[in-house]
Amino acid sequence: MKNILVCIKQVPDTTEIRIDPVKKTLIRDGVPSIVNPFDTYALELAARIKDKEPDTKITLICMGPPQAEAALKECLAVGGDKAYLVSGREFGGSDTLATSYILSCAVQKVRELEGDFDIIFCGKQAIDGDTAQVGPEMAEHLGLPQITYVVEATAEEDRLVVKKETDEGFEMVGVKYPCLITVTKPSFEPRFPTIKAKLAANRAKVNVLGAGDLDIDLSRAGLKGSPTKVKKTFTPEVKTTGVKIHEETDEASAEKLFAELSDNKII
Amino acid sequence: MAEVKNKNLWVFVETDEKGEAKSVGLELLTVGRGLADKQGGALVGIVIGSKVDAAVAAAAEYGADEVITVDAPAFAHYSTDAYAKALCTLVDKYGPTTILIGATNNGRDLGPRVSCRLQTGLTADCTALDVDEESGNMAWTRPAFGGNLMATILCPDHRPQMGTVRPGVFKKGERQVGRTCKVTAETVEIAPEEIRTELLEVINEVAGELVDLENAEIIVSGGRGVGGPEGFAPVRALAEALGATVGASRAAVDSGWISHAHQVGQTGKTVGPKLYIACGISGAIQHLAGMSSSKVIVAINKDPDAPIFNVADYGVVGDLHVVLPILTEKIKKAKGLA
Numbered sequence: 050m051k052n053i054l055v056c057i058k059q060v061p062d063t064t065e066i067r068i069d070p071v072k073k074t075l076i077r078d079g080v081p082s083i084v085n086p087f088d089t090y091a092l093e094l095a096a097r098i099k100d101k102e103p104d105t106k107i108t109l110i111c112m113g114p115p116q117a118e119a120a121l122k123e124c125l126a127v128g129g130d131k132a133y134l135v136s137g138r139e140f141g142g143s144d145t146l147a148t149s150y151i152l153s154c155a156v157q158k159v160r161e162l163e164g165d166f167d168i169i170f171c172g173k174q175a176i177d178g179d180t181a182q183v184g185p186e187m188a189e190h191l192g193l194p195q196i197t198y199v200v201e202a203t204a205e206e207d208r209l210v211v212k213k214e215t216d217e218g219f220e221m222v223g224v225k226y227p228c229l230i231t232v233t234k235p236s237f238e239p240r241f242p243t244i245k246a247k248l249a250a251n252r253a254k255v256n257v258l259g260a261g262d263l264d265i266d267l268s269r270a271g272l273k274g275s276p277t278k279v280k281k282t283f284t285p286e287v288k289t290t291g292v293k294i295h296e297e298t299d300e301a302s303a304e305k306l307f308a309e310l311s312d313n314k315i316i
Numbered sequence: 317m318a319e320v321k322n323k324n325l326w327v328f329v330e331t332d333e334k335g336e337a338k339s340v341g342l343e344l345l346t347v348g349r350g351l352a353d354k355q356g357g358a359l360v361g362i363v364i365g366s367k368v369d370a371a372v373a374a375a376a377e378y379g380a381d382e383v384i385t386v387d388a389p390a391f392a393h394y395s396t397d398a399y400a401k402a403l404c405t406l407v408d409k410y411g412p413t414t415i416l417i418g419a420t421n422n423g424r425d426l427g428p429r430v431s432c433r434l435q436t437g438l439t440a441d442c443t444a445l446d447v448d449e450e451s452g453n454m455a456w457t458r459p460a461f462g463g464n465l466m467a468t469i470l471c472p473d474h475r476p477q478m479g480t481v482r483p484g485v486f487k488k489g490e491r492q493v494g495r496t497c498k499v500t501a502e503t504v505e506i507a508p509e510e511i512r513t514e515l516l517e518v519i520n521e522v523a524g525e526l527v528d529l530e531n532a533e534i535i536v537s538g539g540r541g542v543g544g545p546e547g548f549a550p551v552r553a554l555a556e557a558l559g560a561t562v563g564a565s566r567a568a569v570d571s572g573w574i575s576h577a578h579q580v581g582q583t584g585k586t587v588g589p590k591l592y593i594a595c596g597i598s599g600a601i602q603h604l605a606g607m608s609s610s611k612v613i614v615a616i617n618k619d620p621d622a623p624i625f626n627v628a629d630y631g632v633v634g635d636l637h638v639v640l641p642i643l644t645e646k647i648k649k650a651k652g653l654a
Contacts, residue, residue: 182427285623
């Protein structure tokens, strides 16, 4: 059996986010919360290991506000056995270094309850921040070897063999347990829950870990524990010189586009 | 946190299997020149690898004041453990104020491992770099929320301040052929057991699957608006007529309509062709970050409010399934007559 931890994050569905054209601010109302897609791939790799070795245990951990419990329950329905939500006011405003520190303290705690983990799987990055930093930073805090951009994983007796994406193609890499793996989009889709599993997950208990439950130095958490500070946010500039083509029919628009492009020697 | 000993700006110049510099390191030396001058320190290239003379020479020719090397067989192939140890050892010894790293797969693996060990801040995938006038800190600008918002980040109290930048975001300057600079060779001992991962096999993309977006002169890209895998047919037809490479937005790739190798944007390739034709791409800044440096941008989209029109030189409001076939026919005819 393998003892696996999967780290997940609840994120706003960024493909649904729009900018208020007048106020130039993010419109977040009505934007659905989802499990970060890369984390669903991480869970799928863990679930595939469990398919081969059914006595494998998959524990889930998520840092976020109380409503992130919904994300954990979704993951309990597709292979997760136990779920922990790391939540607390003290953790708000954390950058990646502070977040990875808090999560690594939480991992130490969960380890006491669930046993030492052979593999920690994380999504490559979360789609709201897109930093890809929390996984490698957790590995550093925990002193574990890391492999990033993984698309396949085979759990052998005494080592994990993964296929990872590189800039040139792929590599097969082996690593002894325990290790931390970050997962990018594989060639397959994550599984769907059965209705039975969904109902069971809804009834399942999500364990909540607050600051008081962890052996943690709170000066390294939250805004004050974050070396990076956001100075300002803004929406991207608008180009005003562009030619807009909107004729009565699409056919006429196509003709006009061709005329513009050939007249200006662009094609 | 490492002790700062000077105002120097470091550029991690990643090497390839042949010991040559990857392009992004040279791009960062180019942009780093002005930043180092503003910070009042030297521009230093950091070259880690095996038999890296070519990369060292390139760093000098692209403007480095000094190059520090760690050159040994243990670094022939990238490993997190060996490279993180080498870079951290150099930082401890030399104490730079700023480090730029190319956001390649390896750079994004190395950056957070190192910044965490040094207990400092790292800003990922920056699209603009400057020195904050008030404080003298680096001002790192990057997209967030899928690129819908830009954020400028400072790292005021921790050093070195670190950031990664995607390949292609900045352009390489002129190569100053024959320019040399001071080269300092450092040794970092790595015991075999310190490298905890074992490379078993390298599978490079077979030629047929390689999509060379970065060097393409014309790119025709499809997004969510193409509607499905078969919706890429008119996109491919136009690309073929133009001799162009086919690109795609994240929405199309995530939907499984086309492979990731075609993806343009923050999590795909950064491109700068002479002509970029965006078909059914709404234009999240995430995508714009990867293509807005294209010389001429054409956008075709049904939604007149799509953000892609904000960067388009020619914006067609209309159905790509009608517009593209007509455009393709006209181009084919024009070429046939020519």
